[in-house]
Amino acid sequence: MDQKNTDTSEEQLFLMVKTRDTVLVDENEICKVLSFTGGSRDPGSPSLFQVANVDTGEIKHVHAAEGKEIVSTYEEEIHQRKQQQ
Numbered sequence: 001m002d003q004k005n006t007d008t009s010e011e012q013l014f015l016m017v018k019t020r021d022t023v024l025v026d027e028n029e030i031c032k033v034l035s036f037t038g039g040s041r042d043p044g045s046p047s048l049f050q051v052a053n054v055d056t057g058e059i060k061h062v063h064a065a066e067g068k069e070i071v072s073t074y075e076e077e078i079h080q081r082k083q084q085q
Contacts, residue, residue: 004045015064016032016070017033017049017067017070018074019033019034019036020021020032020033020074020077021033021055021070021071021072021073021074022054022067022070022071022072022073022077023051023067023068023069023070023071024068024070024071025051025062025068026066026069027065027068028066029053030053030055030060030071030085031051031052031053031054031062032051032052032054033048033049033050033051034049034050034051034052034059035050036048036049036050037049037061037075040070047063048061048062048064049058049061049062049063049064049065049067
């Protein structure tokens with residue numbers, strides 16, 4: 001049985017996502033993370049994310065593998081807001 005090679009750096013990056021972070025989904029969709037759903041193999045690590053598209057407001061579930069990068073964390077957004085005041 002052949003095993004697929006997986007890029008663990010992407011998996012580890014997306015496992016660091018927290019609620020309220022802004023992430024890039026697929027190639028061109030910016031979304032805000034609302035919640036996580038754990039998988040049956042490892043309930044501690046998220047496998048599905050409920051996200052809201054920042055442009056359209058559409059709320060949907062996406063698989064963790066669809067996440068490409070963290071655009072900004074919630075902490076970064078709060079820091080930027082404080083700087084603007």
